[in-house]
Amino acid sequence: MSLPSKKTIEIDENITHYVHKMLNHEMVLKYEDSKCVQCSFCHRVCPVTISIYDEIYKKTAIGTPDEMKIDSEKKIVIDVDKCIHCGLCSIICPGFALELLINGENKLLLIENGSIPEFKEEIHVLKNGNKVRKIVDGSITIESNEKDDSIIQKFSNECATGALSKKDKNIEIDKKLCILCFKCSEASKNYEKINVKVFRDRFMNVNGEPGSVWNAVMLRVLGKEGKIKGIISKNQNKLIDSMMSLLSKEKETGKD
Ligand code: SF4
Ligand code: SF4
Structure with missing residues (x-):
């Protein structure tokens, strides 16, 4: 034994x-x-x-x-x-x-x-071929006064699902890929001019x-x-x- x-x-x-x-x-x-x-x-x-x-x-x-x-x-x-x-x-x-x-x-x-x-759950395939599933409903808002392209790009790269991208001086969100995970809202604390709020309302x-x-x-x-x-x-x-x-x-x- x-x-x-x-x-x-x-x-x-x-x-x-x-x-x-x-x-x-x-x-x-x-x-x-x-x-x-x-x-x-x-x-x-x-x-x-x-x-x-x-x-x-x-x-x-x-x-x-x-x-x-x-x-x-x-x-x-x-x-x-x-x-x-x-x-x-x-x-x-x-x-x-x-x-x-x-x-x-x-x-x-x-x-x-x-x-x-x-x-x-909603399953999506990421650019790298991995799958990700969304299990909660809610919303995300991003307020940004950042004008520096490299900082906008750096912030967009914080999202591991590829839901964020830089478009001109703005940050765009692909709502399909966003799993409402708080990663970018936590990261935004290190960016003076970017503010993110993520709300999770309920499970789907x-x-x-x-x-x-x-x-x-x-x-x-x-x-x-x-x-x-x-x-x-x-x-x-x-x-x-x-x-x-x-x-x-x-x-x-x-x-x-
Ligand atoms: S952080 Fe945890 S829950 Fe999220 S993908 Fe990685 S292992 Fe899964
Ligand atoms: S909440 Fe998560 S999945 Fe959605 S944009 Fe932010 S880091 Fe990406």
Whole structure:
């Protein structure tokens, strides 16, 4: 019998596996750096952030190197010791950069067991051939008095989906490609003459009965604070137990 273990395996310079092995059960959170559009949706929905570490330490199991206070060349880093392999980030990830593999199979357990409802998404293909999906409705406004072409161009390049482009002295937004991710609004804080406001109003068409887990996820994604009721704990083991019992609903359903 082997003890539970967690480890990070660099498959190559693009793909990393974050592995949690328990007995003969292996959960892998797979991350592909080239697909990541640096939107930080994953950081917002991670239940480790929402519950145990929340506001006090601002710690999380996933986020940009800045958010995680870790030095890395990667766009996103995962703290495998804190990650509970619930797969919420992979369900939400607009860039299809994350996948939860359970015993080698791609799984969306929280959707399959009804903890998270299905929601509509719009998929678009980017110039580099990668796909991106839009999952929230809302709006974006850009006010700019910037006249310097190179600064306008530099700001347009901040958007990883290619939704921003320079047209004469203006910044144009391709609303189809914009996933309302706050990346440009955060970046605009470093541009004196450019101001961006992003509003996320709601998820695009949610099917099914939203529960407390979903309510918290939705609030966080919409840019507010939300705690996941039922998995709030100051204790990492209790948090894992709670998430495991959510995940194990699948087995109970199977028995009925
Ligand atoms: S949600 Fe996906 S695309 Fe967005 S930052 Fe996280 S890994 Fe990258
Ligand atoms: S335009 Fe801004 S909000 Fe829209 S996808 Fe690009 S960075 Fe995100």
